[in-house]
Amino acid sequence: MKAVFGFDVGTSSSKGVLTTLSGEILATAQRPHDVQRPHSGHVEMDPRIWWTELCDVAHELLDQQPEVEVVSVGVSGMGPCVALTTRDGEPVRPAILYGVDTRAMDQVARLTEELGGAEEILKRGGSVLSSQAAGPKFLWVKDNEPEVYDRAERFFMPASFLVWQLTSQYTLDHQSASQCTPLYDTESLTWYEPWAKQSAPAIELPELYWAGETVGTVTAKGHAATGLPEGIPVVTGTIDAWSEALSVDAHNVGDLMLMYGTTMFFINTVDSPVLSKELWGTVGALPNTRNVAGGMATSGAITGWLRRLFGDADFAELTEQARQSGLGANGLIMLPYFAGERTPISDPDARGLILGLTLDHSRGDLYRAALEGTAMGVRHNIEAIEAVGGKIERIIAVGGGTQGDLWTQIVSDVTGRPQVIPTHTIGAAFGMAWLAACAIEPIPAHEWNPPARMLEPNAEDHARYDELYRLYTSLYPANMEQMHALAAIQRAGDGRS
Known part of the structure; x- marks a missing residue:
């Protein structure tokens, strides 16, 4: 039986899947991992x-599947990341991760x-410089670790690093290149050499392809390390959120992919470039597509944090306690800015805030407040996308x-929007399996992973959440000054003032 191998590196784990050429899942595997946080605002990982x-x-x-014949490979990963290496691909330091790593804000200001x-950067690069942009992170290394930077000749993201190894x-x-602001020109779809030389001096830039294009084959070295057959095609990967969108056919104009993970991510496919200082304008994973995207710095990361605080409590138990807490978490509101905030x-x-605590509140109330707080953040982003011209039809x-129904139902109730739940929610690895399969035998995305059901909002609950949402949106402006003061204290205590 012919099969394809899809693989994805996420923030908290890596996942792999073997599927048939028609999308039947044969086997899956996962490896959990942790990121490193050596200083406040630093989030990195060894490539x-x-x-x-x-x-x-x-x-x-x-x-698990000794009878299958793997005929194609696709890989994706979190991003945009900056993994600096020698010419031979040997890392010179841990990779600096995407917008959750906020170390390069001085370089953001200077480059801007x-x-x-x-405005000039937005016009050419599709987005303004922020913690999400890859460009300033090169300069941070050059400014703060010059001896390390002098050894660097190339850079990778997780997907491209794995393609290199294979x-x-x-x-x-x-x-991915379109999130390397300001190195990439989103109009000409090429590296913009003048800004690339200024942002990432002396770094050789990689050759550009569209996701799903075959860029090489598994080498003898790749075969020896992985067991994957030598000579089979390897397709270009992409950032995990975009692969996840491909896995559920969410790359048509009017689609919004809403990714529930360690962080929350949004990708709206639009028919022409959308420029916004609040969001990210990017090219799509596939040719002739454009996106306006956004992302929260935390979502599932907060529920994981609460679980650890509660003595590694069982997620199912916490979810049931949150369900029993009821709408409004018994008068608690949480701002989910526990790692700053992106869009x-x-x-x-920005810093996290839990308002309304009393001695009567339970861990179920706190867990419910976390689910509702991230749902409020989803609504905030959806409203921002539509305000700049994004059109959300689905x-x-x-x-x-998406496993279980409480969190997704809360999001639908807070936003007032229905959500399509696909048949398979395995994630970005499944999207890369689709691209790998298409390199052998094209299959329409809607056939690869058809919708399973539609989750509808509860109109009465949505009306009740409207009042809580007004409170939610008032909290950040009212507490921003205090948040910034506390962030400065945290950096000083970490030796990074």
Whole structure:
């Protein structure tokens, strides 16, 4: 039986899947991992972990399905990240992760001024510089670790690093490149050399491809490490959220992919470029597509944090207690800015807030407040997307948070929007399996992973949430000054003032 291998590196785990060419899931495997947070605002990971986990997962899946013949491979990963390496692909330091890493804000300000201001960068790059942009992170390393930077010659993201390990081809997909602001020109769809040289001096830029294009084949070295057959095609990967959108056919104009994960991510496909200082304008994963995107810095990360605080409590038990807490969490509101916030406020110094606590509140109330707080953040982002010209006709929910119905129902009730729940919510690895399959035998995305059901909002609950949402949106402006003061204290205590 012919099969394809899809693999994805996420923030908290790596996942792999073997499927048939028609999308039947044969086997899955997962490897949990942790990011490193060496200082306040720093979030990083050793790229070698990505390759080790791919090799482990590939061997596990092949051992589970010894009768299959793997004929194509696709990989994706979190991003935009900056993994600096030597010319041979040897990492010179841990990879700096996407917008949850906020270390380069001084470089954001400096580059914005040097390149002619936010409007000029927005016009060419599709987004203003923020903690999400890859460009300033190169300069942070150059400014703070000059000896390390002097050794760097190339850069990778998780997907491109794994493609390099499998094929020895130095590539990057256009979508990922479009989040390397200000290195990439979203109009000409090429690297913009003047800004690239200023933002990432002396770094060789990879050759660009669209996600799903075949860029090489598994080498003898790749075969020896993974067990995947030598000579089979490897397709260009992309950032995990975009692969996840592909996995559920959420790349048509009017679609909004809503990804429930460690962080929350939004991708709205539009018919022409949308420019906004609050959101991210990018090219799509596939040719001739455009997106307006956003992301929250935390979502599932907060529920995981609460679980640890509660002595590694069982998620199912906490979820049931949150259900019993009821709408409004018995008078609690949570701002989910526990790692700063990305869109739409773009404030790395925002901080989490839990308002209304009394001695009568339970852990179920706190857990409910976390689910409702992230749902409020979803509504805030949806309203921001529509305010700048995004058009949302269909919301497709993906990710691990869609398992069970409480969180997704709360999001629909808070936003007043129905959500399509697909048949498979395995995630980005399944999207890369689709692209890998299409390299052999094209299959329409809507046939690969058809919708399973529609989740409708409760009109009465939505009306009740409207009042809570007004309170939610008032909290950040009223507490921003205090949040920033506390963030400064936290950095000083960490030695990073």
